[in-house]
Amino acid sequence: MGNDVIAKVLRGHLRSELGARSAVFDFAEKLTRFPETVTVDDIVVLQSEGLSETAISEAILVVALFSVITRMADSLRFETPSDLSTGADLLRRFGYRGMAGPWSLFTSDPGGLKTPGDGEGNPTLPDAMRRWLESVASLGAAAEASAPEVAGPVVGKVMCNPSDVSELDVEGLKSHGCTEETVFDLILSAAANASLVRLKAGYDALHRSFRQPIIVVSAGLEEPATMRGLPTYSRSIAR
Amino acid sequence: MLLLNLDAGLSKFSRAVLYGFRILSPDAPLDILKAFWYRQAIFGEPFCALADAIMRGTPNWSRGEKELLGAFVSSINQCVF
Numbered sequence: 313m314g315n316d317v318i319a320k321v322l323r324g325h326l327r328s329e330l331g332a333r334s335a336v337f338d339f340a341e342k343l344t345r346f347p348e349t350v351t352v353d354d355i356v357v358l359q360s361e362g363l364s365e366t367a368i369s370e371a372i373l374v375v376a377l378f379s380v381i382t383r384m385a386d387s388l389r390f391e392t393p394s395d396l397s398t399g400a401d402l403l404r405r406f407g408y409r410g411m412a413g414p415w416s417l418f419t420s421d422p423g424g425l426k427t428p429g430d431g432e433g434n435p436t437l438p439d440a441m442r443r444w445l446e447s448v449a450s451l452g453a454a455a456e457a458s459a460p461e462v463a464g465p466v467v468g469k470v471m472c473n474p475s476d477v478s479e480l481d482v483e484g485l486k487s488h489g490c491t492e493e494t495v496f497d498l499i500l501s502a503a504a505n506a507s508l509v510r511l512k513a514g515y516d517a518l519h520r521s522f523r524q525p526i527i528v529v530s531a532g533l534e535e536p537a538t539m540r541g542l543p544t545y546s547r548s549i550a551r
Numbered sequence: 552m553l554l555l556n557l558d559a560g561l562s563k564f565s566r567a568v569l570y571g572f573r574i575l576s577p578d579a580p581l582d583i584l585k586a587f588w589y590r591q592a593i594f595g596e597p598f599c600a601l602a603d604a605i606m607r608g609t610p611n612w613s614r615g616e617k618e619l620l621g622a623f624v625s626s627i628n629q630c631v632f
Contacts, residue, residue, distance in 0.1 A: 386628070
């Protein structure tokens with residue numbers, strides 16, 4: 313089944329499930345495809361559908377989260393499982409935390425889709441966001457220090473057309489002294505950067521609309537912290 | 552076929568766990584686990600903790616609604632995850 317079909321089915325399903333709140337899907341699509349075009353007007357539309365500041369903020373976070381993983385999957389050519397329900401079972405059994413490392417499969421609380429604290433807000437979010445941004449910053453710094461000029465176009469592909477990243481790109485990076493690990497870090501750094509572009513675009517519009525700093529993650533999201541340590545070439549793409 | 556040979560960077564234990572998965576559940580999306588584990592400290596752990604925090608159900612969006620929104624975003628990005 314083509315992805316456009318999946319998108320259509322999901323959209324139809326969600327329209328009927330969510331009613332007026334399904335406006336969030338148009339917003340998510342715009343933020344995913346054309347983050348630079350997101351403005352206060354988009355937020356106003358969501359507000360007029362009854363979505364609160366927190367609700368919109370959460371939707372932005374989901375968009376940002378999935379734009380990392382899709383870029384890793386497309387640029388590294390993750391094998392597509394023939395039966396998607398197995399992945400869902402994995403998630404249900406181990407939760408996201410359980411997938412962090414081989415040991416965590418055995419040690420993490422198998423809360424799965426129903427995690428403790430469900431429905432009570434996100435107490436762990438600010439801390440988790442801070443840690444992720446620190447990781448991204450160190451990745452960016454490492455990639456910038458070790459990657460040669462050829463890295464620029466690869467970063468651009470990961471950010472904009474991840475499935476265009478090819479073996480030739482990897483070979484090119486390796487011939488300039490990159491190890492596999494550096495290539496991985498570079499791709500991850502670019503994927504994270506594409507996600508931060510969306511996070512920032514969404515939050516900028518949201519801030520302007522509500523005229524005050526946003527709750528959950530604002531601690532880690534002042535601009536310098538977000539962009540610090542990311543490779544300069546990706547920083548210019550981000551602009 | 553993965554673009555990078557992530558297996559080479561995994562510990563013996565990680566590879567054993569993946570092997571077990573492949574036997575028990577051939578359709579499991581193992582490449583994503585490999586990527587998390589390849590750079591566990593800098594990717595797997597912080598990213599999965601963030602995913603866990605973001606995808607938690609709240610009064611605004613249930614866990615399922617968030618997963619659907621995520622699936623929708625992925626489908627726009629031409630990806631099944």
